[in-house]
Amino acid sequence: MNSVGEGCTELKREYDQCFNRWFAEKFLKGDRSADPCSELFLKYHTCVQKAIKEKDIPVEGVEFMGPNREKADS
Amino acid sequence: MVKYFSCAGFLKSSWDQVFLAFWQRYPNPYSNHVLTEDIIFREVTPENCLMSRRLLTKTSRAPRWAEKFLPAHMAQKAYIIEDSVVDPQGRTMTTLTWNISHARVMSIEERCVYRVNPDNNSWTEIKREAWISSNLYGLSRAIQEFGLARFKSSITKTMKGFEYVLAKMQGEMPTRTLAETATVKARETALAAKEKAKDLASQAQKKQYV
Numbered sequence: 001m002n003s004v005g006e007g008c009t010e011l012k013r014e015y016d017q018c019f020n021r022w023f024a025e026k027f028l029k030g031d032r033s034a035d036p037c038s039e040l041f042l043k044y045h046t047c048v049q050k051a052i053k054e055k056d057i058p059v060e061g062v063e064f065m066g067p068n069r070e071k072a073d074s
Numbered sequence: 075m076v077k078y079f080s081c082a083g084f085l086k087s088s089w090d091q092v093f094l095a096f097w098q099r100y101p102n103p104y105s106n107h108v109l110t111e112d113i114i115f116r117e118v119t120p121e122n123c124l125m126s127r128r129l130l131t132k133t134s135r136a137p138r139w140a141e142k143f144l145p146a147h148m149a150q151k152a153y154i155i156e157d158s159v160v161d162p163q164g165r166t167m168t169t170l171t172w173n174i175s176h177a178r179v180m181s182i183e184e185r186c187v188y189r190v191n192p193d194n195n196s197w198t199e200i201k202r203e204a205w206i207s208s209n210l211y212g213l214s215r216a217i218q219e220f221g222l223a224r225f226k227s228s229i230t231k232t233m234k235g236f237e238y239v240l241a242k243m244q245g246e247m248p249t250r251t252l253a254e255t256a257t258v259k260a261r262e263t264a265l266a267a268k269e270k271a272k273d274l275a276s277q278a279q280k281k282q283y284v
Contacts, residue, residue, distance in 0.1 A: 004110040
């Protein structure tokens with residue numbers, strides 16, 4: 001899958017591979033050892049943030065689970 | 075005015091397989107409209123839950139009847155954020171997905187809760203809720219109907235994509251029959267709602283001349 005930053009796709013791939021391995025073999029099994037992917041994530045993250053700024057994608061200031069609303073009637 | 079929708083479904087795979095597949099969903103044969111995918115935030119909480127934020131770019135398709143009401147140079151790409159929390163202790167995952175572009179035309183928020191199926195603990199249940207609203211004067215109802223219809227048919231693609239990825243992960247060939255039935259149903263629903271939406275749009279247009 002491509003990254004929104006055209007030059008970031010390879011970095012994304014490396015990070016994803018590392019993450020998927022840690023997620024399946026450690027995290028889901030309750031192993032609390034730190035994930036070994038932080039360096040890879042940092043490289044990837046720096047690249048993507050640049051692309052997000054360049055493309056003016058409005059991700060800033062959006063609270064995590066932001067629009068988390070209660071069940072509403074139609 | 076907000077249109078609310080909810081449904082429940084399940085995947086015939088265990089919770090850990092589903093949670094793993096969640097991160098490997100794209101690309102799949104049913105996701106050609108998804109152009110890019112990026113994790114832009116991730117953190118493990120002190121309670122050992124995984125918080126993630128995923129940014130998606132999708133093609134933005136407006137139906138022809140709506141095109142004449144929309145701004146001439148509206149972007150063909152839509153940006154969507156998906157926040158998720160994975161709790162491996164509780165074996166649950168909660169996701170919240172919403173569009174951060176085109177929000178005035180139509181805003182869709184979807185909240186999903188994944189958990190172990192209470193009737194069969196080797197399956198995973200998905201409870202899905204959506205809130206669809208539009209602020210475009212005069213067209214809100216038509217857009218909401220369209221939005222709801224498209225959302226329902228996109229659920230089919232989502233589930234098919236999930237099943238496909240899970241089958242691949244498990245070394246099986248994905249079955250087609252179940253998926254085909256779902257596609258037919260989704261198409262019929264979408265068609266019915268499309269007619270309704272067109273109707274509402276032409277009514278809205280007529281009202282302007284009264």
